[in-house]
Amino acid sequence: MSDVGDLLELLHGAADRWTSVQATVCVRRDAERERRTRLWLAKPDRWRQEDGDHVSVGRGRLWWESSPELGFMSNQSDPDLERGHPLQSFGPHLAPAQLIPLLSFVETTRAERELSARVRPRQTHGSSFALPxxxxxHLLTIDARRGVVLCIESFRDGRPFEVSRLEDVVWDEEIGDDVFELVPPPGVRVRSPRELHRVVTFEEAARFASFAVFAISELPPGQWRSRVHFNAAGGVDPESVYVTYHRADAPGFITLYEQPDVVPERRRRLAGPPQVVVERERTRITIVSETHGEDSLRALSDKLERA
Structure with missing residues (x-):
């Protein structure tokens, strides 16, 4: 069998040559930006992932997640609501068989404990899965015994572009069950992601929101459709309501972004679509449109009525 054939066989069986792994995945791009993710995986179905203050764990179909932005979430009461498994993101390292049909193997070099493979993306397959x-x-450094990819060095026009490396790796040791637990702090409610971003009616938005919700009572001429989103408060993000109006018969788009007026204004005015900010009954309403000028938006603000 050729060196490439041996390598493909090694990569193909890599995911079956470990039962658990603890590792840090260090990704560095442009020699400046670095991201470090800590992983714990225990077959068949337990995992934990830490990205700074963002922590998530999974057991079978159930998962729990905590972040400053969104607070504490889980699908415990809604098991059909799935989220990605870490192997979807880090499979090129830990289950590299997925790379085989996506890459052309140009050159291989064997050392005592590691193999190196210089590879190129197959043009017919487009993006090489989770590779940048x-x-x-790409230059792959591969564990000669397990077949896992220890390091992926990516190049563009011959220059280093990104490096993804496994560090502090521990294979096949028992991982305490408490690692795969994530318990909310006292008084913190566990929510389903469905609670955070829901498509609702105007009546439901008015019932769910703690602030007054408004709609435009009279829109410009045309056949308009509306869609209402209620976003529950989570972490540092306050609750809000988005209302989008779009024309079915011609270009036309208007958005209302509504929050309590006590929330600090974090939406910056940027060069681009016109916007108008008004306050009604202690609700701050930002009206934005790419198809209507600022004067038209001010006229529409006079037609805001409570939903």
Whole structure:
């Protein structure tokens, strides 16, 4: 069998050569930006992932997640609501068989404990799964016994582009069951993601929100449709209501972004679509449109009525 054939066989069986792993995945791009993710995986179905203050764990179909932005979430009461498994993001390292049909193997080099493979994306397959898009060549450093990919160095036009490396790796040791638990602090309610971003009616938005919700009572001429989103408060993000109006018969788009007026204004006025900010009954309403000027938006603000 050729060296490439041996390598493909090694990669193909890599996911079956470990039962648990504890590792840090260090990704560095442009020699400046670095991201470190800590992983714990225990077959068949337990995992934990830590990205700074963002922590998530999973057991079978159930998962729990905590972050400053969104607070504490889980699908415990809604098991059909799935989220991605860490192997979807870090599979090129830990289950590299997925790379085989996506890459052309140009050159291989064998050492005592490691193999190196210089590979290029197959043009017919587009983006090489979780490998960085835009790279035209990769150098894989592979564990000669397990077949896992210890390091992925990506290049663009011959220059280093991104490096993804497994560090502090521990294989096949028992991981305490408490690692795969995530308990909310006292007084913190566990919510389903469905509670955070829901498509609702105007009446439901008015019932769910703690502030007054408004709608435009008279829109410009045309066949308009509306869609209402209620976003529950989570972490540092306050509750809000988005209302989007779009024309069915011609270009036309208007958005209302509504929050309590006691919430600090974090939406910056940027060069681009016109916007008008008004306050009604202690609700701050930002009206934005790419198809209507600021004067038209001010006229629409006079037609806001409580839903």
């Amino acid at each position: 898009e835009g790279a035209d060549e």
